[in-house]
Amino acid sequence: MDKVNRLEQLNGAISAIEKGAQEYQIGSRRIKKAELSVLYQERRRLEQEIRDQESYGGVTVACFDRR
Template identity: 85%
Template sequence: MDRLNQINMAITAIEQGAQEYQIGSRRIKKAELSVLYQERRRLEQELREQENYGGVTVACFDRR
């Protein structure tokens, strides 16, 4: 969950215009949004699977 929060904060920062900045002669560029969106989807899917016990469905058939 912490990793997902970090991804969301990075996405928000980039969407608000913090994709790239310069300090002196050094230029810093954050991750590409597409990469962050992809990682967020992966993490959200992982969380859904954990909430659903790994995505395992159990069926019980009773013959009486």
């Protein structure tokens, strides 16, 4: 899975939790999703990776030519 798709999934999970879907119950089973703080942290990390990739890792190259 590429990073952009992963970021979209993270944003969807964050959105669902922010709307109140952190925990729910089906019959006798209780389901709890990931902690919001962990998802925020992963989103920041992934966004930074995408920025780095788009800017070639933040590397700048300068060429000086004497003529």
